[in-house]
């Protein structure tokens with residue numbers, strides 16, 4: 674049994690919360706929903722090759738989305754259809770009120786995260802990959818790849834959490850995520866992992882503990898109870 678019900682969170686260690694964006698902080702996955710709508714056949718074809726091990730997570734994204742033609746206005750209209758988890762704002766408020774540093778770790782793109790913050794009137798710190806427009810065309814660059822990890826993503830969450838830990842050796846790092854490709858190394862690096870969707874069975878397979886969740890409200894509830902228990 675690798676599912677934790679009520680983990681205790683040590684009161685004598687400073688917390689840090691790291692949260693995936695697509696499908697975790699937001700309801701829909703921005704990149705894959707966009708690809709499904711704009712280039713469905715290409716997506717199917719490339720995904721098959723990804724599953725056969727022909728691509729890393731990042732080279733798959735490059736093959737799929739680099740050079741995509743999508744005028745900014747159309748992208749904006751699409752981003753307006755992206756919903757946040759019903760408790761996304763509450764999680765930001767909770768962390769701010771408790772003085773807990775919060776950071777979105779995303780294998781998506783800075784451009785979209787900036788626009789989504791404006792659309793939803795919220796602010797958060799984040800690490801992500803880079804998207805630049807040249808005319809109407811997407812140009813992509815990885816945020817912080819990490820050869821040593823093996824996740825193959827453009828922004829390795831293990832590396833990002835490890836950096837925080839290096840600067841804050843006592844930190845109790847929490848990772849919240851939903852995907853086996855981009856969240857697994859972050860969940861393994863964290864002291865406590867919240868998991869749903871494909872991330873949960875991936876952690877099961879490795880026999881690693883995690884807290885299952887449905888919405889971010891579950892995360893807030895477990896965090897506040899766990900901190901109470903740790904006092």
Ligand SMILES: [Mg+2]
Nearest residue numbers: 693695696852
């Ligand atoms: Mg995700």
Ligand SMILES: [Zn+2]
Nearest residue numbers: 822824829858
């Ligand atoms: Zn990694």
